[in-house]
Structures are given as structure tokens and as C-alpha cells.
Amino acid sequence: MSASRLxxxxxxxxxxxxxxxxxxAHRGETLxxxxxxxxxxxxxxxxxGEPRQPFCNMGTCFDCVVTVNGQRLVRSCLTDAEAGMCVEKHEAS
Ligand code: FES
Incomplete structure (x- = not known):
């Protein structure tokens, strides 16, 4: 398929x-x-103290967790980005 047909x-x-x-972000993208x-x-x-970032991108590894509007352990690969969200890095305690 040529690029022009995409x-x-x-x-x-x-x-x-x-x-x-x-x-x-753009409507339809995940966090x-x-x-x-x-x-x-x-x-x-x-x-x-080890950094984590998305690995599986399908909800199984939990390496993409963030805090969204105060809710901890949100898998960013399964969550649509929305205007005005307040997202924080997840820090294990
Ligand atoms: S990247 Fe693995 S659960 Fe999100």
C-alpha cells in the first residue's frame, strides 16, 4: 500500500x-x-528507584502506570488521553 492510500x-x-x-495530544490517542x-x-x-515505561502496550505488564486526576495505578496504554487531565508519574512507596 502506498503512503498516499493510507x-x-x-x-x-x-x-x-x-x-x-x-x-x-490528539483525540483517540492513549495516554x-x-x-x-x-x-x-x-x-x-x-x-x-528504577524507571519504568510502557513495554507491552496491551495492559499486561503494568510498566506504564501513572496517576490520573489523583487515581493511582492507571495503565496509560489502556486509557484515552483527555483534555485537562492531570497526570503524574507513579512512584512506588
Ligand atoms: S504497557 Fe504494559 S500494561 Fe501498559
Whole structure:
């Protein structure tokens, strides 16, 4: 299939917040996709201080967990990004 036949279109643009900074996203993207597209490499930190980022992108590894609007352990690969979300890195205690 040639590139001209793909005709992929992105949804409406909007912003949400990650660790206090604005992140651009498009309607229909998951949080994980939007954060990776923005260059975020650390979604969570383990109790040992090791950084985590999406691995499976299908909801099984839990390496993509973040805190969304105060709700902990949200899998960003299964969650649609929405305008105005307040997303924080997950830090294991
Ligand atoms: S990337 Fe594995 S659960 Fe989200």
C-alpha cells in the first residue's frame, strides 16, 4: 500500500498535563501514546528507584502506570488521553 492510500488523519488536538507541564495530544490517542510522542521516558519509578515505561502496550505488564486526576495505578496504554487531565508519574512507596 502506498503512503498516499493510507490517508491517516489525527483527531482534534488538545492538551493535558504531565508532572505540571503541558503535553499535546490528539483525540483517540492513549495516554501512553501521547506521552511517548512527547518524549516522556519515565512513567513510573519502582521502590528500588528504577524507571519504568510502557513495554507491552496491551495492559499486561503494568510498566506504564501513572496517576490520573489523583487515581493511582492507571495503565496509560489502556486509557484515552483527555483534555485537562492531570497526570503524574507513579512512584512506588
Ligand atoms: S504497557 Fe504494559 S500494561 Fe501498559
Amino acid at each position: 490517508n491517516a488523519e489525527r483527531g482534534e488536538p488538545f492538551e493535558f498535563e504531565f508532572c505540571g507541564k503541558p503535553v499535546a 501512553a501514546a501521547a506521552l511517548m510522542s512527547a518524549g516522556v521516558e519515565e512513567f513510573a519509578v519502582t521502590a528500588n
